[in-house]
Amino acid sequence: xxxxxxxxxxxxxxxxxxxxxxxxxxxxxxxxxxxxxxxxxxxxxxxxxxxxxxxxxxxxxxxxxxxxxxxxxxxxxxxxxxxxxxxxxxxxxxxxxxxxxxxxxxxxxxxxxxxxxxxxxxxxxxxxxxxxxxxxxxxxxxxxxxxxxxxxxxxxxxxxxxxxxxxxxxxxxxxxxxxxxxxxxxxxxxxxxxxxxxxxxxxxxxxxxxxxxxxxxxxxxxxxxxxxxxxxxxxxxxxxxxxxxxxxxxxxxxxxxxxxxxxxxxxxxxxxxxxxxxxxxxxxxxxxxxxxxxxxxxxxxxxxxxxxxxxxxxxxxxxxxxxxxxxxxxxxxxxxxxxxxxxxxxxxxxxxxxxxxxxxxxxxxxxxxxxx
Numbered sequence: 001x002x003x004x005x006x007x008x009x010x011x012x013x014x015x016x017x018x019x020x021x022x023x024x025x026x027x028x029x030x031x032x033x034x035x036x037x038x039x040x041x042x043x044x045x046x047x048x049x050x051x052x053x054x055x056x057x058x059x060x061x062x063x064x065x066x067x068x069x070x071x072x073x074x075x076x077x078x079x080x081x082x083x084x085x086x087x088x089x090x091x092x093x094x095x096x097x098x099x100x101x102x103x104x105x106x107x108x109x110x111x112x113x114x115x116x117x118x119x120x121x122x123x124x125x126x127x128x129x130x131x132x133x134x135x136x137x138x139x140x141x142x143x144x145x146x147x148x149x150x151x152x153x154x155x156x157x158x159x160x161x162x163x164x165x166x167x168x169x170x171x172x173x174x175x176x177x178x179x180x181x182x183x184x185x186x187x188x189x190x191x192x193x194x195x196x197x198x199x200x201x202x203x204x205x206x207x208x209x210x211x212x213x214x215x216x217x218x219x220x221x222x223x224x225x226x227x228x229x230x231x232x233x234x235x236x237x238x239x240x241x242x243x244x245x246x247x248x249x250x251x252x253x254x255x256x257x258x259x260x261x262x263x264x265x266x267x268x269x270x271x272x273x274x275x276x277x278x279x280x281x282x283x284x285x286x287x288x289x290x291x292x293x294x295x296x297x298x299x300x301x302x303x304x305x306x307x308x309x310x311x312x313x314x315x316x317x318x319x320x321x322x323x324x325x326x327x328x329x330x331x332x333x334x335x336x337x338x339x340x341x342x343x344x345x346x347x348x349x350x351x352x353x354x355x356x357x358x359x360x361x362x363x364x365x366x367x368x369x370x371x372x
Contacts, residue, residue, distance in 0.1 A: 015071040015078060017045035017094075022103065023137045032297075035123035038112045042137050043096040043103025045069050047078070048087035050143070057143045058085060058092045059134075061151030061158040063357075064285050065277055067102035068094035076360035082368050090147070095134050097158070098125045099284035107205075107280030120205025122284055126291045127154065131161040135169065145169050149310075152176035152356040153323075154285065157292045160312075160331075164294050167309040174367065176315040176347075176356050179327040180293045185226070188322075189286040192220035196279045205280055217279045218270030225266060229319035229352035237262035305338035312342040313370050315363070320353040345370070 022041050029037045045068040050057060060070045060077065070092055071078060077085045077092075085092055096104040099122065107122040138146065149159045149170050156178025163173040181189070199216030201207055225233075239260060241248055246258030259267070298304035314332040316325030325346055332344035347366055349355035356363050 015047065015075065017047055017069060017071075018049065019046040020044070020068070023140060025133060025136055029129075029133065031123055031129045032126055033124040037098070037105060037123060040098065040105035040133065041103070041109070042098075042105075042133060043068050044137060045094045047071060047092040047094075048090055050091045050141070054141075054143050055145060055147060056089060056091050057138070057141075057146050058090045059138070059146050059149045059159075059162070060092055060094050061149065061155035062094060062097070063151070063153040063155050064282075064289070065273070066155070067100065068096040070094040074357070074360065076364055082364055084150075084364055084367060084371065093138070093141075095137060097130045097154070097285070097288075098133065099281060099288060101278040101281040106278075107284055108278055119280055120283075122280065124291075125284060125288050127157045127161050127288055128165065128294075128297070130288070131158055131165055134158070134162075135166055138169070145171060148172045148174070150174040150176075151178075152315075153178060153353065154289050154292070156315075157289070157294075160294050163308045163310045163312055164298075164304055167307045170310040172313070172371075173308075173310040174313045174315065174370070175328075176363070177317050177320055177323045177328070177353055178292075179323050179331055181290060181323070182327065185322050186290055188223055188226050189290055192223045193283050193286060195219040195223075196283060199279075202279070205283075207279070212274075213279050214271075214274040217274055217277065217282060218267070220279075220282060221270040221273035221277075222266040224269050224354075226322045227353040229321070229350055231319060232350040232352060233262060235350065237265065301334050302338045305335040305340050308335065308338070308340040308342075310341075312340055313367070314342060314344045315356075315366070316344065316346045317351075317353060317355045318346055318348045319350055320355070322353045343370075 022043055024039055024041050029040055066073050096102045098104055099106045101108050107118045109118055111118045149162050151159045156175035159173050159175045162170050196213055196216035199213035201211055201213040207213055242259040242261050242264035248258045248260050295301045295304045314328050316328035329344050332342050335342040345366055347355055349359050351358040
């Protein structure tokens with residue numbers, strides 16, 4: 001991460017939500033899978049204040065392992081020389097998605113029908129289910145229309161569903177590094193879930209909170225390799241031995257070779273992830289990513305995208321091979337052909353899919369003209 005990005009994070013450390021809460025949908029929520037959630041909860045956080053007209057609301061949708069507290073994982077939206085969001089003007093709202101482990105209903109929640117944790121029985125949730133629930137929360141806050149909806153990865157998927165499902169509720173929509181996953185992405189997500197399920201401590205998904213399948217989750221998270229790029233990894237790691245001093249050409253006492261530097265990085269990322277995430281939640285959210293397709297419930301792409309009333313900006317990332325920029329650009333072309341006001345911008349970065357987090361100052365510069 002650049003020095004500028006690190007400085008922005010330190011500067012944003014003092015930003016705390018003005019309001020945090022839990023919104024309970026006091027009803028049975030029907031899901032597209034045919035299953036239901038009974039009185040599900042959504043954890044949300046608000047930064048800044050709604051104005052009298054309640055027309056200054058900005059929804060920031062989080063990525064896979066994010067949460068409702070936007071300033072903790074995307075502080076550069078608020079800080080820096082050219083912040084996108086001004087808390088003297090904007091009211092920023094973050095909502096934790098269903099399936100997560102940060103406050104909203106997910107596998108770690110109690111199923112009110114059984115009195116036990118959902119665990120692996122948590123229903124299949126898709127992005128459309130998430131957005132329908134978010135709309136109920138936004139309405140409960142007295143917000144008629146979002147000034148802006150912005151997000152990346154599965155957050156970008158949510159933004160696109162907002163624009164299609166609730167066309168009169170969004171003025172501007174910015175979706176970054178998001179499109180229906182191709183076969184490669186679907187395959188990688190499957191392998192990550194299999195790594196978790198093959199952990200001896202998986203226990204069919206009914207593992208103890210004190211004895212979780214950390215080995216499998218760490219391997220799954222090492223799939224973060226798909227969030228990076230070949231040029232970045234060659235520049236950063238190449239064929240260098242692990243920086244701990246291991247020698248890949250000599251067997252260790254355990255009968256294994258020492259690691260190369262890239263292996264040490266992936267292992268570190270995986271083990272660090274265990275401290276803040278849950279295996280069942282990881283499975284739930286990656287399945288939601290797999291099933292994302294904003295066109296699926298409509299007669300055709302033109303029928304789906306002709307519903308959009310927001311001004312949509314689609315952002316591709318030049319080295320993203322999980323969501324290739326050509327896929328993002330193709331969606332923008334179809335939206336425009338359907339009559340939507342849609343423009344495409346491309347972020348040039350060696351950081352792959354993770355560029356929106358690794359080089360946020362670059363993203364802010366790219367998007368600033370959009371808002372001007």
